[in-house]
Amino acid sequence: MQDIIFEPYKKAADLLADPSLIWSPDIEAIRAPLAYCLKECAIQQNLHPYMLEIAYKLISEEKQVA
Secondary structure, three states, X not given: OOHHHHHHHHHHHHHHHOOOOOOOHXXXXXXXXXXXXXXXXXXXXXXXXXXXXXXHHHHHHHHHHO
């Protein structure tokens, strides 16, 4: 598979790992493990539908805020 398919995972993981971003307390509590899971999906080329949905939602939220 092409790497571009897994780009949403990488982008979402980078957002979660960005120390300059401020997250709500509920997301703050899970952002490091979630970033790890998203990166693992990208590395293992795992197109898990729920993880991909999470990645797309994080990316779309970031675009709305920017």
